[in-house]
Amino acid sequence: WLGWDETNWFGFSGTHFRFLSTLCQLANKTVTDAIHQFGIQSFITLNVTTETSFNTQLDIIVNEFAQSFITNFDLLIQTVQLLTQTDQPYTIDRNAVLFYLTTQDEINGAQYARVGFQFTGPVNAETKSVSCICATDPHCQTPVFDPVNTTILSTAHQFSEVIGSMQSCYIVDSVLLSTLECYYLHSCVSILYKFINDIFNDLDSGISYFDVNILVNNSASSRFPPNASLSTIVKALLVEEWNPVFSFDQYYEQCAPSKCTYSQEVRTTDFLGVIIFVISIIGGLIAGVRLIASLLIKMIAVLW
Numbered sequence: 001w002l003g004w005d006e007t008n009w010f011g012f013s014g015t016h017f018r019f020l021s022t023l024c025q026l027a028n029k030t031v032t033d034a035i036h037q038f039g040i041q042s043f044i045t046l047n048v049t050t051e052t053s054f055n056t057q058l059d060i061i062v063n064e065f066a067q068s069f070i071t072n073f074d075l076l077i078q079t080v081q082l083l084t085q086t087d088q089p090y091t092i093d094r095n096a097v098l099f100y101l102t103t104q105d106e107i108n109g110a111q112y113a114r115v116g117f118q119f120t121g122p123v124n125a126e127t128k129s130v131s132c133i134c135a136t137d138p139h140c141q142t143p144v145f146d147p148v149n150t151t152i153l154s155t156a157h158q159f160s161e162v163i164g165s166m167q168s169c170y171i172v173d174s175v176l177l178s179t180l181e182c183y184y185l186h187s188c189v190s191i192l193y194k195f196i197n198d199i200f201n202d203l204d205s206g207i208s209y210f211d212v213n214i215l216v217n218n219s220a221s222s223r224f225p226p227n228a229s230l231s232t233i234v235k236a237l238l239v240e241e242w243n244p245v246f247s248f249d250q251y252y253e254q255c256a257p258s259k260c261t262y263s264q265e266v267r268t269t270d271f272l273g274v275i276i277f278v279i280s281i282i283g284g285l286i287a288g289v290r291l292i293a294s295l296l297i298k299m300i301a302v303l304w
Contacts (some may be wrong), residue, residue, distance in 0.1 A: 031239065141174075
């Protein structure tokens, strides 16, 4: 196998975490700028709407707006991956091996040095083999294995898989393909301590030993499970939950009408009122008939 480094650690290193930190800062700036742009917009209605309609409309507007810049951020990450895979930058031993050849001219016997690349891919630490070639496979990857009880890969007789860690051709792919499962387990974090302590023993870095608390899996506080890929988390802009807050009172104060009219269907009288009205009419008719009858009788008596 070419490009094999016996003491190399293929899991998350400082470079991976710096790239993840850069993604986090970029996502934070994207969200901050988007919120600022959204905040300077106006919500205009022809007529004053109800509070229910107000909340419904703004929910739709905010969701569509958030989805738009989430999609744009994802396109940015995909563009970086595409350019990296297309340009195939040389990464020392992850995607190609640089070799030198000396050739001799047949006529004058002069020797010439020739430089070339032999395409390769990430090495599986357990099988010590290359299962895919970065130049031809954009999805080339292999799990990260830890040599048990040692940091020297060539002398290891037993390997354990570093859960959630993937090794790919480039840092960007290795980070996005991996998960943070390892950092939820003491047994897995101890692997990182093993390599860190080995470096501290070899180098007088002046850095004091430190203890790292493992992550806590709490589904109530995080919507991302431990086995969620960093690609999934980054696509969501590393945001756990959106909490939009709308103020109908402020909207109404800005758009308060000078007058308000409305129509309402009401009954002028109820059932009892109708009965009283009918009785009143009947009583009035009876009284009228009596009056008219008495007048007619008097007129007839006079005529006779």
